Amino acid sequence: MGYRVVVVGATGNVGREMLNILAERQFPVDELAALASRRSLGTEVSFGDKTLTTQDLDTFDFTGWDMALFAVGSAATKDYAPKAAAAGCVVIDNSSLYRYDPDIPLIVPECNPQAIHGYAKKNIIANPNCSTAQMVVALKPLHDRARIKRVVVSTYQSVSGAGKDGMDELWDQTKAVYNPTSEHPPKTFQKQIAFNVIPHIDTFMEDGSTKEEWKMVAETKKIVDTSIKVTATCVRVPVFVGHSEAVNIEFEEFLDEDEARDILRESPGIMVIDKRESGGYVTPVECVGDFATFISRVRQDSTIENGLNLWCVSDNLRKGAALNAVQIAELLGREVLKKG
Numbered sequence: 495m496g497y498r499v500v501v502v503g504a505t506g507n508v509g510r511e512m513l514n515i516l517a518e519r520q521f522p523v524d525e526l527a528a529l530a531s532r533r534s535l536g537t538e539v540s541f542g543d544k545t546l547t548t549q550d551l552d553t554f555d556f557t558g559w560d561m562a563l564f565a566v567g568s569a570a571t572k573d574y575a576p577k578a579a580a581a582g583c584v585v586i587d588n589s590s591l592y593r594y595d596p597d598i599p600l601i602v603p604e605c606n607p608q609a610i611h612g613y614a615k616k617n618i619i620a621n622p623n624c625s626t627a628q629m630v631v632a633l634k635p636l637h638d639r640a641r642i643k644r645v646v647v648s649t650y651q652s653v654s655g656a657g658k659d660g661m662d663e664l665w666d667q668t669k670a671v672y673n674p675t676s677e678h679p680p681k682t683f684q685k686q687i688a689f690n691v692i693p694h695i696d697t698f699m700e701d702g703s704t705k706e707e708w709k710m711v712a713e714t715k716k717i718v719d720t721s722i723k724v725t726a727t728c729v730r731v732p733v734f735v736g737h738s739e740a741v742n743i744e745f746e747e748f749l750d751e752d753e754a755r756d757i758l759r760e761s762p763g764i765m766v767i768d769k770r771e772s773g774g775y776v777t778p779v780e781c782v783g784d785f786a787t788f789i790s791r792v793r794q795d796s797t798i799e800n801g802l803n804l805w806c807v808s809d810n811l812r813k814g815a816a817l818n819a820v821q822i823a824e825l826l827g828r829e830v831l832k833k834g
C-alpha cells in the first residue's frame with residue numbers, strides 16, 4: 495500500500511525534477527497525478543519509465559489524495575493549496591507563501607525533522623528557498639558543535655532558480671551575442687544575464703536588501719536557530735543549474751578547520767571535496783543531478799576569533815527544491831501517514 499500523490503506544476507523546472515526524484519528514490523506511489531495550468535493541458539511528462547498526461551489544476555479534485563507537492567509560484571499556490579489542504583491532502587509547498595507562517599513548519603529534513611508534526615494545524619508544510627536549503631544543511635552540524643553567532647554569505651545563483659523562462663533567457667541571450675541580428679532584451683532578469691552577473695534577486699526591501707537576501711536571514715532562523723545572525727548578498731550568475739555560496743561563519747567556540755571538515759563529512763546530505771590543489775573543489779556544473787550539497791575550501795578565517803570560511807554548491811532544482819520536497823514527503827510518510 496503506497497500513497498496517492500499529486501505533483502502540481504509538473505511541466506516546470508521543479509515539478510519535472512520532483513517526478514524524476516520520486517521515481518529515482520522509489521517513493522511508494524500507488525497513483526500519481528501531474529497537474530499544470532490549462533495552457534499545458536495534455537502535455538506529456540515522464541515519471542520513471544511511465545509517461546503521464548498533465549491535467550488542469552483548476553478543475554482537479556484533491557479529495558482522497560494523500561499529499562500534493564506544489565511548485566507553481568505564490569499566486570497559484572494561494573488559490574489552490576488551501577483547497578487541497580481542506581480536502582485532506584497534505585500540501586508540501588515550494589513557493590515562499592507559507593514559509594514564515596508560525597502555524598506552518600518550514601523543513602529541511604537534515605536539520606529540523608521534528609518540526610513535521612506541526613503540519614497538522616493547516617495541513618501544509620513549507621519548503622525553503624533554494625539558497626537557504628543548501629546552506630543550512632552545512633550550518634546545522636557546525637552549529638551543534640560550536641554555536642554559530644553570525645554568518646556572512648554571498649551567493650552565485652543559477653538562472654534555473656528563476657524557472658524555465660530564466661533558462662530560456664540565458665540561452666537566447668548567449669546565442670544573440672554571437673548572432674546580433676536577433677535581439678533578446680532582459681525580461682525575466684533586470685539586466686542582461688549572458689556574460690554578466692546581477693546583484694538583484696526578487697524585490698527590494700525598505701532597508702536596501704532584496705527579498706531573496708531577507709529570505710536567507712528569516713529562513714535560517716526558523717530552521718536552525720533564531721539566535722543566528724545572517725547577512726547575505728544574493729547574485730544571479732550565467733550558470734544554468736547549481737547555486738554556489740561563499741560562506742563566512744563566526745562561532746562562539748573555536749572550531750578547527752580539520753574538525754569542521756570531519757563533522758561535515760559525517761553529516762547527512764553533505765559531500766566534502768576539499769583538496770588544496772588545482773581543481774580540488776566542486777563547481778556548479780559538477781553538482782547537477784546530484785542529491786548532495788558539496789562543501790569545499792574549508793579554511794580558518796584568521797581575521798576574527800572563531801571564524802571559518804567555506805564554499806557550498808548544490809543543484810538548486812534538487813536540494814534547493816524538488817529533492818527537499820520529496821524528503822519531506824518521505825518524512826511525512828515515515829512519521830505520520832505510515833503507509834507503504
Ligand SMILES: NC(=O)c1ccc[n+]([C@@H]2O[C@H](COP(=O)([O-])OP(=O)(O)OC[C@H]3O[C@@H](n4cnc5c(N)ncnc54)[C@H](OP(=O)(O)O)[C@@H]3O)[C@@H](O)[C@H]2O)c1
Nearest residue numbers: 503505506507508530531534565566567589655657658815
Ligand atoms: N527553481 C528553483 O530553484 C526553485 C527553488 C525553490 C523554490 N522554487 C519555487 O518553485 C515554484 C516553481 O518554480 P519553477 O522554477 O519550477 O517554475 P517554472 O519552471 O516557471 O514552472 C512553473 C510551473 O507552474 C505551473 N503554473 C504556473 N501558474 C499556474 C497556474 N495558475 N495554474 C496551474 N499551474 C501553474 C506551470 O504550468 P504551465 O507549464 O502550464 O505554465 C509550470 O508547471 C516557484 O514557487 C518557485 O519560487 C523554485
